[in-house]
Amino acid sequence: MPYKGTDQFSHNEPERLGVLVTNLGTPDAPTTPALRKYLAEFLWDPRVVEVPRPIWWLILHGIILRIRPRKSAQAYASVWQPEGSPLLIHTAKQAEGIREALKKKYGSNVVVGFAMRYGNPSISRVLEDMQQQGVRKLLVLPLYPQYSASTTASTFDAIAADFTRRRWLPDFRFVSHYHDYPPYIEAMARHIEAHWANHGRHEKLILSYHGVPLKYLLKGDPYHCECHKTSRLLAERLGLGQDDYLTTFQSRFGREEWLQPYTDETLKSLPEKGVKSVDVFCPGFSSDCLETIEEINEENREYFMESGGEAFGYIPCLNATPGHIDALVQLVEDNLKGWAVPDNSPDNLAARQKCAEARKQATFPGRADI
Ligand SMILES: C=CC1=C(C)c2cc3[nH]c(cc4nc(cc5[nH]c(cc1n2)c(C)c5CCC(=O)O)C(CCC(=O)O)=C4C)c(C)c3C=C
Numbered sequence: 150m151p152y153k154g155t156d157q158f159s160h161n162e163p164e165r166l167g168v169l170v171t172n173l174g175t176p177d178a179p180t181t182p183a184l185r186k187y188l189a190e191f192l193w194d195p196r197v198v199e200v201p202r203p204i205w206w207l208i209l210h211g212i213i214l215r216i217r218p219r220k221s222a223q224a225y226a227s228v229w230q231p232e233g234s235p236l237l238i239h240t241a242k243q244a245e246g247i248r249e250a251l252k253k254k255y256g257s258n259v260v261v262g263f264a265m266r267y268g269n270p271s272i273s274r275v276l277e278d279m280q281q282q283g284v285r286k287l288l289v290l291p292l293y294p295q296y297s298a299s300t301t302a303s304t305f306d307a308i309a310a311d312f313t314r315r316r317w318l319p320d321f322r323f324v325s326h327y328h329d330y331p332p333y334i335e336a337m338a339r340h341i342e343a344h345w346a347n348h349g350r351h352e353k354l355i356l357s358y359h360g361v362p363l364k365y366l367l368k369g370d371p372y373h374c375e376c377h378k379t380s381r382l383l384a385e386r387l388g389l390g391q392d393d394y395l396t397t398f399q400s401r402f403g404r405e406e407w408l409q410p411y412t413d414e415t416l417k418s419l420p421e422k423g424v425k426s427v428d429v430f431c432p433g434f435s436s437d438c439l440e441t442i443e444e445i446n447e448e449n450r451e452y453f454m455e456s457g458g459e460a461f462g463y464i465p466c467l468n469a470t471p472g473h474i475d476a477l478v479q480l481v482e483d484n485l486k487g488w489a490v491p492d493n494s495p496d497n498l499a500a501r502q503k504c505a506e507a508r509k510q511a512t513f514p515g516r517a518d519i
Pocket residue numbers: 173174175176196197198217221234236293297299300359360361362400402433434437438439440
């Protein structure tokens with residue numbers, strides 16, 4: 150099998166350190182065909198749906214992909230922006246923020262890219278682009294604060310699958326979680342405090358995370374525990390007591406049991422327990438997306454208000470706010486420790502030029518000689 154590489158390679162090209170920021174991905178357009186394509190890729194991932202392949206193929210292609218794309222396209226249409234999907238817009242801005250901060254410090258020897266696990270820009274296309282830019286040391290940061298096999302490990306799978314087809318692998322580091330990273334907790338706390346200062350504060354803070362099937366927890370996925378730890382640290386930092394906040398799980402998919410308590414059922418039941426006003430924040434989503442804008446701020450707001458709630462405050466995700474960018478830059482820098490930024494000074498490039506010339510003369514001194 151031919152491996153991906155280039156026979157045009159020359160030794161005297163600059164080498165760079167690369168940071169690849171990833172997120173889940175989103176359809177290319179809020180249309181039924183685009184949703185069918187996106188969901189077919191996403192829901193076929195065995196990290197996401199752990200059902201034996203032949204059975205799942207029949208269910209996915211025979212039922213789900215015939216029904217869900219149209220319904221989901223309508224939901225996406227309601228959140229779509231002129232520049233595209235909110236998730237894509239925010240992720241691009243986050244990468245831009247990290248790029249600017251790192252460029253100020255390290256110049257053009259650090260490259261920052263972003264890619265999506267499903268859809269575009271694809272991980273393999275962006276990795277190819279980074280390789281072409283001379284990235285020989287690569288840090289991958291999936292924007293999932295809490296580790297889950299369905300998200301984090303799936304991203305690792307996509308990187309690894311690309312590497313198996315590549316001739317020259319970079320040095321490689323992977324951030325598998327940052328659910329308790331103090332700058333991330335601090336960024337959320339300040340963001341929530343600023344929201345309360347501007348919009349007022351309600352009786353209870355609901356911390357809603359994307360759910361996963363309960364069986365994943367029972368099989369050893371640490372996601373549930375990491376969500377609870379994030380909530381505890383955030384609550385401690387905000388000075389909240391046990392009764393002031395709740396951790397809930399949203400976005401259930403399919404019929405089996407998922408992590409509980411469910412966000413929608415919780416919000417429907419709170420008014421009759423005397424809780425008439427809430428603020429909702431989603432610590433596990435680094436960007437606002439369909440699941441927060443439409444599901445939380447529209448659908449769940451309606452559930453709460455129709456059940457007797459009097460005030461529902463939605464606190465947006467951290468998105469590309471300066472506090473989030475600062476926290477992510479610190480996270481990146483902590484994970485780059487010990488990796489020298491490549492030296493592309495004229496002297497060093499000139500030294501490498503010798504190797505390039507030797508190569509042309511077919512004397513091949515080898516990299517040790519440069
Ligand atoms: C933040 C972490 C996420 C986990 C964990 C997660 C698990 C998970 N998701 C599905 C099924 C769907 N998720 C969908 C959208 C979606 N999911 C996340 C994040 C996590 N998912 C995000 C950020 C988004 C929004 C993407 C966007 O474009 O805005 C969807 C698609 C929407 C729809 O049709 O409802 C599905 C389907 C499963 C099955 C799962 C765990 C096993």
